[in-house]
Amino acid sequence: MTRKKQTKSGLRGVVQRFGVSMEPVLLRRFDALIARKGYTTRSEALRDMVRAALAEEVLTDERAEVVATIVLVYDHHLRNLTAKLTQHQHDTLDLITATLHVHLDEHRCLEVLVARGRYGRVRRLADHLISMKGVQHGDVLVTPLG
Ligand code: NI
CATH class of the missing domain: 1.10.1220 (Arc Repressor Mutant)
Incomplete structure (x- = not known):
């Protein structure tokens, strides 16, 4: 019909x-x-x-220029997680343009990263951070720059 x-x-x-x-x-x-x-x-x-x-x-073009907001909530007591997160951010300095850290409570931290660059790299960075063991919540908002 x-x-x-x-x-x-x-x-x-x-x-x-x-x-x-x-x-x-x-x-x-x-x-x-x-x-x-x-x-x-x-x-x-x-x-x-x-x-x-x-x-x-539409965001299938890995080379598209984007800006992304990556949000992570994680347990900072978890062994090596904070160090790994920090190391990863130092390895991708050309992508990360700003970070915000909030100590939520005794155990949990909130981190907001603003990443800018090619979609493929930004997406892989977000996926990698969000999938880390100990990250309780992760989200990414991608905005194409065109
Ligand atoms: Ni903290």
């Missing part, structure tokens, strides 16, 4: 419908999430999620 619809990008196109199967628990969480975000329909929420995923997919 198809129908004409004005899309968010302003382009008229044929909208296609498709069925989505989901476990009830997952669907309830999805509904709660999109209600919090202010969506009135699942379709609109799903469209935005697909758009976001596609925008991310």
